[in-house]
Amino acid sequence: MAGWLMIAVEERKRAGDGYDDDPSRHYSWDARVPNATAVAVGDVIVLWDTHTLLGLSVIEAIEVGAGKKELRNCPACGRADVARRKTMIPEYKCWKCGAEFNQPVTREVEVKTYRSRHEAGWIDLRGSVSGAELRQLCEKPSSQLSLRRLRWEDFRERIETGKNPTPLRILDKTHEVITGGHRKVAVRVRVGQPVFREAMLATFGEVCAFTGPAPAQALEAAHLYSYAATGKHHRGGGLLLRRDIHRLFDLGLLAYNPGAKTIDVAPSLANFPLYSKLHGKALSIATTDEHVKWLTKHWDMHRNARQRSS
Ligand SMILES: [Zn+2]
Incomplete structure (x- = not known):
């Protein structure tokens, strides 16, 4: 590159x-x-x-x-x-x-x-x-x-x-899609618009899907965004996530294991009890089929055929 x-x-x-x-x-x-x-x-x-x-x-x-x-x-x-x-x-x-x-x-x-x-x-x-x-x-x-x-x-x-290490898996995936890996999809989690966030708060209340009750000020509405070679953006479903959780989720350091139906924490977070204690826990909300569908896409991208990041 x-x-x-x-x-x-x-x-x-x-x-x-x-x-x-x-x-x-x-x-x-x-x-x-x-x-x-x-x-x-x-x-x-x-x-x-x-x-x-x-x-x-x-x-x-x-x-x-x-x-x-x-x-x-x-x-x-x-x-x-x-x-x-x-x-x-x-x-x-x-x-x-x-x-x-x-x-x-x-x-x-x-x-x-x-x-x-x-x-x-x-x-x-x-x-x-x-x-x-x-x-x-x-x-x-x-x-x-x-x-x-x-x-x-x-x-x-x-x-x-180096200092503040950050995995670049999203970059590799996106690069593969852009340069011709047509079957692959780069999956991102985006901050939703204010209206979308209001709707999420009405649905879930002040609850982070990964960590449980949290004040609205600390919650972001996350929606999935997948980028195929066609340049198409998809939306569907959404979750409220605490801001730090959202960021780690977008980088794939936190994920939802659809087989075990539990939260999966990347090994690189092992030294951070705030996050590592989430490993193996259930989500704090009842998931819909739509949620599971996009959490699975996220899982497939970050956990299946794991390459460089951990
Ligand atoms: Zn001059």
Whole structure:
């Protein structure tokens, strides 16, 4: 797999580039950005804001379009894309000819635009790896580019076995689906809309399906989202889960064993009594056929033919 480190929305909005990104769903760039055409469907996209990691996913699709971009050129030598300095006056300095100036020469040009879709595989890892560490995991640590090539295997090892280890099984599954494993389905658990959550609370009351009674403020409505090669999203059924339980369930560290009809806790949670004590317990709610159907899909993805994560 190829991996790309890309600077996400907050930082770029500040820089005035006017991209419209939701880091968990899509990312935009244009043909004037170095590496613009090297990024491909099936590649891993890792987003950061230059201070910290935000999350990562697999690129499902890249939409090509047309747009306009304002170029800021050096008034002395004409060099394109001069960057604004954050703290110094004059605000601009040309790194080619050394000229300092407050107003660049601006010019609007037509550009080919690219926009990735990567919602299916998104794993939120906000704050879990520092900007400095991310730079070191790039092929060129001193790069200033907005699209940087990662040393993917090293990055992966850092995420799966370093501080705050997180399994990347969802990423692998999504990658398989996208690159042609048509029989496979990546199963995710999403936070439902407020209306959906109200309905869940009316049905179940203030109860987490895995851990029992919990205040509404700590409960999220979870619904299943499966991504097939067709790009189809499915909805059906839903459960209320405590927020931390929801997160561990989405990563497959907690699951429901449909054969034993009990909760299954991944071995990597063995040292956390709060979670490990759930192993072998029954759910706290009466399940419907719909629940069992999607809990089984989740189980099949995370527990059958277990590969890398534990
Ligand atoms: Zn210049």
